[in-house]
Amino acid sequence: MRSWQEGYRGIVDDALLDDLAVEDRERAWRSRLDAPQAGARTLVAERDGAIAGFCRLAAPARDGDAEEGTAEVVALYVDPAAWRCGAGSALLDAALDALRADGWAGVTLWVLERNARGRAFYERMGFVPDSARQELPGLGVMEIRLSLALRSTDRG
Ligand SMILES: CC(C)(COP(=O)(O)OP(=O)(O)OC[C@H]1O[C@@H](n2cnc3c(N)ncnc32)[C@H](O)[C@@H]1OP(=O)(O)O)[C@@H](O)C(=O)NCCC(=O)NCCS
Numbered sequence: 001m002r003s004w005q006e007g008y009r010g011i012v013d014d015a016l017l018d019d020l021a022v023e024d025r026e027r028a029w030r031s032r033l034d035a036p037q038a039g040a041r042t043l044v045a046e047r048d049g050a051i052a053g054f055c056r057l058a059a060p061a062r063d064g065d066a067e068e069g070t071a072e073v074v075a076l077y078v079d080p081a082a083w084r085c086g087a088g089s090a091l092l093d094a095a096l097d098a099l100r101a102d103g104w105a106g107v108t109l110w111v112l113e114r115n116a117r118g119r120a121f122y123e124r125m126g127f128v129p130d131s132a133r134q135e136l137p138g139l140g141v142m143e144i145r146l147s148l149a150l151r152s153t154d155r156g
Pocket residue numbers: 003004007008074075076077078079082083084085086087088089090110111112115116117118120121122124
């Protein structure tokens with residue numbers, strides 16, 4: 001939640017960010033984790049005994065126009081206290097390895113168009129915009145889709 005509040009300040013409406021309640025987010029994530037969906041997976045990064053971040057995957061990707069063999073990074077959040085310490089790239093690398101191991105050919109994700117931090121991060125990880133763009137429902141902000149090909153030869 002802190003990752004939302006710090007990461008999206010200035011991009012998403014202040015009131016909405018200030019109104020986020022830990023209990024609501026916790027309840028939503030608990031029900032998601034308690035009712036596993038086929039192809040959904042959540043990876044967690046731990047640092048000094050506490051959760052520093054998480055990454056949620058969907059396979060196949062949820063978009064109606066998703067190409068066959070494409071998975072999706074649904075969410076990737078790192079606690080601001082741990083930003084720039086490598087947690088995000090460790091999570092994403094582990095997620096991409098897991099998708100490659102399961103035979104997925106590519107992966108897409110949606111990122112807020114004005115999220116310069118997130119976009120710089122994904123660019124560094126090799127993602128490129130694929131020209132799809134949409135308004136994030138309920139928030140009045142635009143997001144763009146990024147994609148990455150997953151080739152088995154990339155594996156260490
Ligand atoms: C985007 C996010 C997940 C990155 O996590 P992180 O743990 O800080 O990332 P890393 O430390 O692994 O960074 C890896 C590389 O990404 C790039 N990067 C990360 N943050 C950056 C920033 N603020 N500005 C420019 N480049 C950045 C850098 O190249 C960095 O390597 P370096 O530190 O050696 O220069 C984190 O900032 C976050 O949770 N942001 C809020 C939520 C969000 O935007 N999520 C993504 C959209 S769903």
